[in-house]
Amino acid sequence: xxxxxxxxxxxxxxxxxxxxxxxxxxxxxxxxxxxxxxxxxxxxxxxxxxxxxxxxxxxxxxxxxxxxxxxxxxxxxxxxxxxxxxxxxxxxxxxxxxxxxxxxxxxxxxxxxxxxxxxxxxxxxxxxxxxxxxxxxxxxxxxxxxxxxxxxxxxxxxxxxxxxxxxxxxxxxxxxxxxxxxxxxxxxxxxxxxxxxxxxxxxxxxxxxxxxxxxxxxxxxxxxxxxxxxxxxxxxxxxxxxxxxxxxxxxxxxxxxxxxxxxxxxxxxxxxxxxxxxxxxxxxxxxxxxxxxxxxxxxxxxxxxxxxxxxxxxxxxxxxxxxxxxxxxxxxxxxxxxxxxxxxxxxxxxxxxxxxxxxxxxxxxxxxxxxxxxxxxxxxxxxxxxxxxxxxxxxxxxxxxxxxxxxxxxxxxxxxxxxxxxxxxxxxxxxxxxx
Amino acid sequence: xxxxxxxxxxxxxxxxxxxxxxxxxxxxxxxxxxxxxxxxxxxxxxxxxxxxxxxxxxxxxxxxxxxxxxxxxxxxxxxxxxxxxxxxxxxxxxxxxxxxxxxxxxxxxxxxxxxxxxxxxxxxxxxxxxxxxxxxxxxxxxxxxxxxxxxxxxxxxxxxxxxxxxxxxxxxxxxxxxxxxxxxxxxxxxxxxxxxxxxxxxxxxxxxxxxxxxxxxxxxxxxxxxxxxxxxxxxxxxxxxxxxxxxxxxxxxxxxxxxxxxxxxxxxxxxxxxxxxxxxxxxxxxxxxxxxxxxxxxxxxxxxxxxxxxxxxxxxxxxxxxxxxxxxxxxxxxxxxxxxxxxxxxxxxxxxxxxxxxxxxxxxxxxxxxxxxxxxxxxxxxxxxxxxxxxxxxxxxxxxxxxxxxxxxxxxxxxxxxxxxxxxxxxxxxxxxxx
Numbered sequence: 087x088x089x090x091x092x093x094x095x096x097x098x099x100x101x102x103x104x105x106x107x108x109x110x111x112x113x114x115x116x117x118x119x120x121x122x123x124x125x126x127x128x129x130x131x132x133x134x135x136x137x138x139x140x141x142x143x144x145x146x147x148x149x150x151x152x153x154x155x156x157x158x159x160x161x162x163x164x165x166x167x168x169x170x171x172x173x174x175x176x177x178x179x180x181x182x183x184x185x186x187x188x189x190x191x192x193x194x195x196x197x198x199x200x201x202x203x204x205x206x207x208x209x210x211x212x213x214x215x216x217x218x219x220x221x222x223x224x225x226x227x228x229x230x231x232x233x234x235x236x237x238x239x240x241x242x243x244x245x246x247x248x249x250x251x252x253x254x255x256x257x258x259x260x261x262x263x264x265x266x267x268x269x270x271x272x273x274x275x276x277x278x279x280x281x282x283x284x285x286x287x288x289x290x291x292x293x294x295x296x297x298x299x300x301x302x303x304x305x306x307x308x309x310x311x312x313x314x315x316x317x318x319x320x321x322x323x324x325x326x327x328x329x330x331x332x333x334x335x336x337x338x339x340x341x342x343x344x345x346x347x348x349x350x351x352x353x354x355x356x357x358x359x360x361x362x363x364x365x366x367x368x369x370x371x372x373x374x375x376x377x378x379x380x381x382x383x384x385x386x387x388x389x390x391x392x393x394x395x396x397x398x399x400x401x402x403x404x405x406x407x408x409x410x411x412x413x414x415x416x417x418x419x420x421x422x423x424x425x426x427x428x429x430x431x432x433x434x435x436x437x438x439x440x441x442x443x444x445x446x447x448x449x450x451x452x453x454x455x456x457x458x459x460x461x462x463x464x465x466x467x468x469x470x471x472x473x474x475x476x477x478x479x480x481x482x483x484x485x486x487x488x489x490x491x492x493x494x495x496x497x498x499x500x501x502x503x504x505x506x507x508x509x510x511x512x513x514x515x516x517x518x519x520x521x
Numbered sequence: 522x523x524x525x526x527x528x529x530x531x532x533x534x535x536x537x538x539x540x541x542x543x544x545x546x547x548x549x550x551x552x553x554x555x556x557x558x559x560x561x562x563x564x565x566x567x568x569x570x571x572x573x574x575x576x577x578x579x580x581x582x583x584x585x586x587x588x589x590x591x592x593x594x595x596x597x598x599x600x601x602x603x604x605x606x607x608x609x610x611x612x613x614x615x616x617x618x619x620x621x622x623x624x625x626x627x628x629x630x631x632x633x634x635x636x637x638x639x640x641x642x643x644x645x646x647x648x649x650x651x652x653x654x655x656x657x658x659x660x661x662x663x664x665x666x667x668x669x670x671x672x673x674x675x676x677x678x679x680x681x682x683x684x685x686x687x688x689x690x691x692x693x694x695x696x697x698x699x700x701x702x703x704x705x706x707x708x709x710x711x712x713x714x715x716x717x718x719x720x721x722x723x724x725x726x727x728x729x730x731x732x733x734x735x736x737x738x739x740x741x742x743x744x745x746x747x748x749x750x751x752x753x754x755x756x757x758x759x760x761x762x763x764x765x766x767x768x769x770x771x772x773x774x775x776x777x778x779x780x781x782x783x784x785x786x787x788x789x790x791x792x793x794x795x796x797x798x799x800x801x802x803x804x805x806x807x808x809x810x811x812x813x814x815x816x817x818x819x820x821x822x823x824x825x826x827x828x829x830x831x832x833x834x835x836x837x838x839x840x841x842x843x844x845x846x847x848x849x850x851x852x853x854x855x856x857x858x859x860x861x862x863x864x865x866x867x868x869x870x871x872x873x874x875x876x877x878x879x880x881x882x883x884x885x886x887x888x889x890x891x892x893x894x895x896x897x898x899x900x901x902x903x904x905x906x907x908x909x910x911x912x913x914x915x916x917x918x919x920x921x922x923x924x925x926x927x928x929x930x931x932x933x934x935x936x937x938x939x940x941x942x943x944x945x946x947x948x949x950x951x952x953x954x955x956x
Binding site for chain 1: 624837851900
């Protein structure tokens, strides 16, 4: 089954907002057996939206649209949907009541613009939005097969009427509203009516190896993979995910993939740090929870990024006690207890200072582990000896303190991401060594 | 002039990687007068890439493709380009030398996969990639008008031959490599050959007002805007940007827009915090630099996000001294000096604790200002009295400490973003009050 996604919004085409909806929808739909065929981004323009709908309905069974439903005047999505599906906008009292209630809870009065949000195509199935004012809308492409929407069917869903051939869902562009509608209403609906086997994915997380070296090392292994097994390299900052996918799995798929993974372990034994699709910060948490240990961070050049990654994981308060972001040398000395003489002698970007930061924060916050970063994110502050992109990372464990230098590129934001990911990777490698 | 963008990669369609290239390209091209007409994302699949090229060339003058050029086996973009443009892949010695040098600098040997990266379409203009191994490629759609590429023209670019009608650029998908090629090679080239007026944008940053209330308040003003002036609402966490755009500016555009902005100031005088397209964290930096003041942060629920935003700005070390991420009460008491009795009596999520955190970090890190957050990001930890989404934010200035409670939604990652943005907004409002 194929999905198509249409992202609507001038703000995206002008580059002021990054679309994070399409990747989320793709990931969630993939889990239930849909492959996204294409994502088309268009502006708040009737003709473009109309063309995108046509193109998506050509290649996809289900089309998701996000955006163009807000309370302000530049929204035209619903009008285009009416034109395409030969219907007209009508006021939906249930939606209007929801809008009034949503606003009322925040102490805001209903405006004429909000009233416009309660207008929906007459033939639409309305999907209630419990977390925002714009409703979701479902349209059916063909009317030749009757469509039986469970939540509006008085006889209950046991009749199991099939969905019409092509479905189009229009949702608000606000990411959490879209996700709420998908999770609570749309995905359960699609799951119930289509009965597809899920795609089988096995993802391995590797660190400490360049993409091209990995590709060369595992070239023969890759050539030996069965025809229906698709391999993808997903390089990220300081790690590479290898994803093996089978789109038509059968009873033998899992054992076959496990055998292939065993072969791979013999080829790159040092580099695999996880056998699941897990983020570095999630793996840090998993290892710490297994060990019943705690961690703290001391950050200079990463400026809170490592802390932010670790605490992005729900439940991180179980093992994460905190961070000292020591963006100036004064804080490194006064709060973390780094020697002023060493700061002077070796400079802030040095093995010695990184190790003292790690030891200092471990002592101050009373944790089992700690990780510290000190480097030059750029674009300024570099020298011949320590160019922009240089970072020293130190990890303190209950038994030792280790440090390592990495040299990356010139882009500040990329450097911060790479420094932070490398800090997490190094912490993981040191923790796994102690197992 | 119109641009079209094609993003290639199964990893994007499966939702494991978020495309940040298209928004960057759109933003940069917009600055030089191009409007992105559409963005199409397709998988590593010849037919889909081919169709996307056709569709983009239909609506756009210049087409940008990113992805599908890496060193690993799943890359097929160059083959499709050859088919479409009726040419074949040939080994380019200059590219091969660049690949070898790039890898050599990192101490990595050239592999067979890397050698494949030096294959380019025979009729392509190669754009050297100084920061990675995959070259950029430029193809010309029509050969009826001669194309004169400056860097390969021995007579120099003064002859000023026009570009062919439609151009297609293929670039690596790694964001910083793509950005490097665009900034250093492709944009200068396009700028030189087309001579368009830039689009005129004026962006205002507002805070403390809901989108629908704003729309209602400025409805009459909006109706009074000239026909060629386009208004867009760009809501973000804790702020809304209002963007006024004129795609065919003339000599009167700037003064007309300035007059309209003056009118707007009279309608929502409390809410406009900046008259430029600036991020909250950049505005914090600008205000602090103007005042020659410093700031520190103390973060509980935001876990380093506020620090991370502030330090994402280049030059932030001038005014940012650091943060204490106190993810547990022990650190709030031991490091920040929050009263244990108050933690017990009022709970960590309280006005009192937020204010003591702000005062504590301001004292510890010796800064002029500070901002502190303490709240419940979720999904667990909420109660009837303090539901998930509750945050207390405190700002300490040289003259006072103020705190305010906000209540947001249930999504952890969205809450962290909103808490952090609200902290920056509140800091800005308090700093602007002291001007």
